[in-house]
Amino acid sequence: MVTHTSSLFSIATGSSDPIYRQLIEQVRRLIAAGALKPGDVLPSVRDVAVALAVNPMTVSKAYNMLETEGLLSRARGVGMLVAEGNKPQGRENLLIPTLERAAAEARQLELDSQTVIALFTKILGETK
Template sequence: MASHTSSLFSITTGSSDPIYRQLIEQVRRLIAAAVLKPGDVLPSVRDVAVTLAVNPMTVSKAYNMMETEGLLSRARGVGMLVADSKSPQGPEHLLRPTLERAAAEARQLELDNETVMALFAKILGETK
C-alpha cells in the first residue's frame, strides 16, 4: 500500500472544467496509467486543498464522487484508498468525455458525420 503526496495533483485555473472534475479526471488517468494501484493511499483532503490553494470542500466533493463511482474506498484511520477494480477498462474510456463534448459541439454546428470524422482522422494523422 503506497502513500502518495498532494503534489500528485495539479489544476488549471483557466479551464472550463470545474476543479473537482479536474481532480477526478487526474485520478482516472493515474489509475489507467498504473501510477495509482489498488490499495494506494491518496493524500488527505486538507493536504490537497493546501497544496492547490483550493477550498477543502472542492477536494472533498471530488473524493466523495470518486467513492460513489467506485474508484476510491474509505478506510477508517487511513483515508481514501484506490479501490480494487472489478471491471478493468482500457485507457480509451478516458477519451469518451472529450469525444462526447466534441460530438455535441459538432451537432450544434450542424456538421455532418462524414465531415467530423474526416477532420478527426486528419487531426489524428498530424504529427505533434
C-alpha cells in the same frame, strides 16, 4: 502500497468543469492508465487543497464521490486508498465524453466527418 503526493493533481482554473469534477476525472484516468493501483494511498484532502489552493470541501467532495463509485476506499489512520478489485472504466471509455463534445462542436460548425477525422488524425500525429 504506494503513497502519492499532492503533485499528482492539477486543475485548469479557466475550465468550465468544476474543480471537484476535474479531480474525479484525473483519478479515473490515473486508475485506468495504471498509474494508481489498488492499495495506493492518495494524498490527504488537506494536502491537495493546499497544493491546489482550493477549498478542502472541494477535494473532500471529489474523494467522497469516488468512494461512492467504488474507486476509492477509506482506511482508518491511513486515508483514502484506491479500492481493491474495482472495475475502472477502460481508457477508451474515458475519451468518449471529450469526443462527444468535439463531435457536437463539429456539427455546430457544419464540418463533414471526413474533415473532422482528417484533422483528428493530424493532431494525433498519425498518417494513413
